[in-house]
Structure formats: C-alpha cells, structure tokens
Amino acid sequence: MAAELLACDWGTTNLRAWTLDGEGAVIAQRDFPLGVSRLASGEAARRFEAEVRPALGAHALPAILCGMIGSNIGWTTAAYVDCPAGLADLAGRLTVAAEGVRIVPGLRCDGIAGAPDVMRGEETQILGWLAQHPERRTGRHLVCHPGTHAKWVLIEDGRIIRFVTAMTGELFAVLGEHSLLKSDAPADDDAAFDEGVAAAGAGDALAARLFSARARVVGGQAEAASTPSYLSGLLIGAEVAAVPVLLGAAPSQVALLGDPALCTRYARAISRTGVEAEIFDGEAAAIAGLWALYAG
C-alpha cells in the first residue's frame, strides 16, 4: 500500500519518523539526531525538508509531528490544550507549522501549588494507547509513562482528566553522576533494586531515605557497585508509592506505557505494592496516536 502520512515523534534529543499506509501501518522508519535541544532557531523547518522528507521518500506527504517540536524552542509553538481532553479535542487543535505539516498541541492541567503541569508527546502515546484498546475508552484508568520526567495520567471515559509529572529519571541521573551516590556501575542488580523499593517506604522523607544508599555501603552491608540499582529502586519505589496518591488515584491496576526496559523496572516496583502493572509499548502507541490524530 502507498504511504499516506509522514508521522514524527520529535523530542528533545531525537526525532523518530515513520511513513504510514492508509491503515496506519508502518512502511518505513528512520531516526535522526535532530532533537529540538540540538537545533538552532529556524533550523527545524529547513532540516525537516532537506533531510527527513528525502530520507523517507516523503516529499509530498502530509506530516504530523508530536513532542517538544511544538514548544517554544521547536519549530513553531503549538499552544497547550487544557485538561480534560480527549482525541477529538487535540485533533481539532493541531497547529499548522508549514504547508502540509501539523503539530500536535501539548496538554496542560492544574499542578502542584498552583503551578500548571504540562506534557508534550506523552499525550499522543496515551491517545494512541486508547485507540489501540477500545475497551479502555470507558471507565477510569491510570497510566504511567516513565522517563526523565515521568507522567502519571488519570483517564476517564477516554479523556485525560489530569496528570502529575515526577522528575524521578532526572533525580536518578544527577544523583548518580554528581552526588555522594555517584557510580559508574550498571543498574542491573535486581536484589539491590528490590532493597531500594523496600527502603522507599510510603514515598515520604526521600532526602533521608536516600542516605541509606550511602549508609548500606559504608556500613559494610552492600557492595558499592549495587548503589545504582538500589538508588533506582528507591526513587522508583518512592514514586509509585506516593504519586498516585497525590493524583487522587487509588489504582488496582496501572498501565505502563513507554520504553520497555524502564517499564519493566516500574512494573517490578509497582507489583510489590500489591497493584497490578501491565506493560505497553510506547513506540507502537505513538504511531497509533499520530495516525488517530491525523485520521481524526
């Protein structure tokens, strides 16, 4: 079948592009090191036409883009849509960046302490996940999208009601690189991860619980090489214990959507709290979401 759409998930560090056929199935896929943080002002449009379209043989196709490309450091600003919002709300608010090129708006809701909370890109994956699973378009569902800035998203009857962002991935990175807990060891020790989850308690007093990552090594109870795994368990454990409460959700089930390896770690932590965790592929959801927003 001929290509009908050029679909792009264009984030801070990377651009992933697919050509899709008339049923939304992938024909070709390419990655580009063109994340918006690497682009000068005005560069996005030029490189999209000069590099992305030719590489996928997509010169004349309509294009739809989601992610940070719609932010004020991207191609053009696609204004946020306020929650609650569903597929039709976002499909009706696409921003035209150039002829044949539309950008998905981000989502905004009331956040902590009167500040807004925002997302750009995850909303497309969530809408795609709903498109992939018609049975989830009714009732209440809790989705977690782990990452540098994890998103916990409450869905009711197919619309995103509200969400909370947690900087867990960024905390893990800065503590692992720059603090007393820094280490070059991989975070691949499941037993230490589980110890970290247990040490997270109810997700309170994190600054104190973090010190246990140091104390267990100084006290001779653990090898220093297990610190990244323990730290990962502690931070993810604190997030899964406390963030759903903050969101006002008391789930019996969490749908994890995103990077499969990271989702597996979250599922491990969530399952220890007695909550069921299901894992869904973020890339497939992004493609489904871009197609659904295009097909409207």
Add this chain to the structure above:
Amino acid sequence: MAAELLACDWGTTNLRAWTLDGEGAVIAQRDFPLGVSRLASGEAARRFEAEVRPALGAHALPAILCGMIGSNIGWTTAAYVDCPAGLADLAGRLTVAAEGVRIVPGLRCDGIAGAPDVMRGEETQILGWLAQHPERRTGRHLVCHPGTHAKWVLIEDGRIIRFVTAMTGELFAVLGEHSLLKSDAPADDDAAFDEGVAAAGAGDALAARLFSARARVVGGQAEAASTPSYLSGLLIGAEVAAVPVLLGAAPSQVALLGDPALCTRYARAISRTGVEAEIFDGEAAAIAGLWALYAG
C-alpha cells in the same frame, strides 16, 4: 589565663582550631584549609604538628579533635559508639591518634532499611549544647543540625537515643548545579522560599513536587531567578514535614544547631508547621562539646 587545650573541629573541607583556657573559654582561633578530603594518607599528623600547633602556639598542649578526622580517610579511625550514648560514653572512648592527641568517636544507630546511620562531628556539638544548657539534660528534645547532610537527633535525659540523616543540602546542590532547575541566582527570595515550603506538603512525592519548581516558571507565574529560593523552601519544607515523623518524634519544639544562616531558613520552614524553632550557634556548641569531652 594560660591555654590548656587545643580543640579542633576537623571536617571534610576545613579545620577550625581553638586554644581554650582552664575554664574552656576561647583564647585564640584559626582556620586551616586542611579538610580531610584534601589530605593524602598520613598527611594529617604531619601538618597538624607542622602548621596547626605552631600557628596557635600550642606545641605542648593536649589536643582533642572531632569530625571526619576520625574516619578512615582521616588521621586514624576512631571507632563509632552505638546509640544511645551520652557525654560519659564518648569521653570514655576517645581514640589516641598520637601522644597528647585524642579523637572523638562518631556515633552510630540503626537507620533506614537495616542500614546503619552515622555521624562524625555533630555529636560533639550536641553534647556541647547539652553542656551549655543544663536544663535540657532531662526530658526529651529534638535537635536538627542542618547542612549538606542534615541530622535530626532525638535526645532523652541527656543521651542521644537515635538520629536520621537527610541529604537535603546535597540534593539542593546537585539539583541547583546539574538539573533542569539549575540556576546561578542567589537563594535569597523569602516569598519564593515560603512558596516552596507550601509546595512541599507533607514531604511525600518529592520527585513530583520538584517539578513544580520548573512548572511555575514555564507557566509564567514566577521569575526563573526565584527558582533557587523556591527549591530551597521545597527541599527544607519536605524535610521538616517528614523526617521528624520518620524518627518517631512529634515535637512541639525543635532546637536548631549549626550555621546561623542555614538555621534561620530551617526555622522559617519549621515555624510554618506550627512547631516552635529555637536557633543555637553551632560553633559555640562545638567548643563547649570539645571542652566537655576533654574535661570528662
């Protein structure tokens, strides 16, 4: 009155030394950039004799040292004493580093998730504070020693029962230097500090609450220059809300002991929780503690 004791608070980054008279009053004081993190193995003894003693005219005086100089990267290891412990317990366990030079042991107690918690240096300030305030040697008291690694210490009838370390100062430093929240602005905006304290809630879900520091700026509600103050309030607010609970203390009063400027920030956050905060000078307490441990 003639000098009777050379008293030193010898920490990770700095060495502060005093000569004290026969009543424990300061005769002279000098600082040295000889923190243990800057010393090669074996260097402490040599530089103490070659620089510290001559600078204070203290060639023949008995010396007592507290702090990280008693750790395994210091002069010689002064083994930890387990809690509960009071002045007599520590005074009876001084470690002889060289002729006329004794080191105060650190304190250890059971910490989070089976790991030990430890301190080196703060115990001397706390025992000194008790020596300065005879009326505090009975009953139950909660002391907070803010810093890179803040210590919350529960005292009963003059003995340190247990304590918890919180890495709040380190979190503030690594987030302010290396994360999305990095900023060169000073943390001197009281209104933003108070907003941060309010956003800390009960000290749960810190990774989510931290995102509000970004969102309030992106959302146009605050200037980026207020981020360090907000972050300081958020982290200290989360600590003062949750760590006393973790320690099993529900105080009506907290004694803050340490750097006066930092204690003032903590007092501001604590007072918003309805708890009374008193501030005591950490340096005076360290001197009183070293003298009390010497005088036994």
